[in-house]
Amino acid sequence: MALQFQCLQVFSPLSPVATTRSPSSSRSPSLVIASSKFHTAPLLGRKLRAAVIGGGPAGSSAAEALAAGGVETYLFERSPSSAKPCGGALPLCMLSEFDIPAHLIDRHVTRMKIISPSNIAVDFGKTLKAHEFIPMLRREVLDSFLRARAQSIGANIIHGLVLNLEVPASSNxxxxxxxxxxxxMRSLAVDVVIGADGANSRVAKSIDAGGYTCAIAFQERIKLPEEKMEYYENLAEMYVGNDVSPDFYAWVFPKCDHVAVGTGTVCSKQDIKQxxxxxxxxxxxxISGGKVIKVEAHPIPEHPRARRVIGRVALVGDAAGYVTKCSGEGIYFAAKSGRMCGEAVVRASEGGERMIGERDLKREYLREWDAKYVGTFRFLDLLQRVFYGDNAGREALVEMCGNEYVQRMTFESYLYKKLAEGNRVEDAKLMWNTIGSLIKCGIVGR
Structure with a gap:
């Protein structure tokens, strides 16, 4: 009841624009526009108000940063108990960077196999140090924890379905x-909106942010007999080949008491069950003898949207298209983009004391994000086009993964989200071996 009152009164210092309506009503509430100076005007008698749409890692991290920085924050989550079909692998650095407690982790993966179209298996992870591992967890567990933490810091959680975002006709x-x-039916008036509502983002549609190509991920959670679950105790498997995906990979990842078995594709979504x-x-x-306990499917963006900030609206996570090619990684980049965007709003508004505008969001959030991560996304896009195009390329990829230098560089970059320091001699050898693999597999021209 207290939260309902806040929603009704949220813009009372300006005008009574927030209302409660019956579901049958189709008319939008009228907007009474208050006069205020755009961009730098101080907010008198209240704090900057932000709505974050979507309560996954991106939205929860954004809401936490906003609330911690003094912004009045409302976090919308449609289905708190739902789970996104996700491999659930985190880079090791995320545990400390986002203060993820150890009890949330289902498995400490120290072994990984990548299996070629001809079923050649390569142990990928021989260079991991004694303290290093890949944390595996369930998304519903992580998402619930992050939302609860944002709420404890001061974010208001609203369990509801956002139907649309009404964009103002004027900048103030x-x-x-x-x-x-x-x-x-209810309405909430705010100064700033962060869209963290996934690949099919309604926020993105409301601001005409443009479309992008989406893949589809399909996953089954399979509870295995105890003796078979022991095989996957600390092992994750990746499979490549036209039989499991024409342009991506398939996986068997261990969870607390089951394995997640799934695949994805962008170019042949209609054949995902095949x-x-x-x-x-x-x-x-x-996995024979296992029992399917859950079936999940979800769209995954293939590249960032062309427009991710329009007016006082910013997109983060899947809504912005922050999922890497080649690996399909999105959890870390979702949480990171949400936090960076939330902190950008706090900086630009001087702790929620001033109004902000599009230029502020582009300067404080978008420019910083692109400078830090655009190169990573482009490089992984190139790798996917070279090695995932056909079975010959996939065989070359698996052959390269047997190289311990490749493994060390890959895991250092993945686990700590920074460019690993290479060795010029080893780099030269790697280049030569890569060309050799491509020649042998007949894909040098491509």
């Missing part, structure tokens, strides 16, 4: 979030 008017909760049958067949001897 509020944005209005229309949503349903507890079988009633590819899921392919990974089940490839891993048949190791």
């Amino acid at each position: 008017a509020p944005y209005v979030v229309h949503y349903t909760t507890e079988n009633s 590819y899921q049958s392919g990974i089940r067949e490839r891993a048949k001897s190791k």
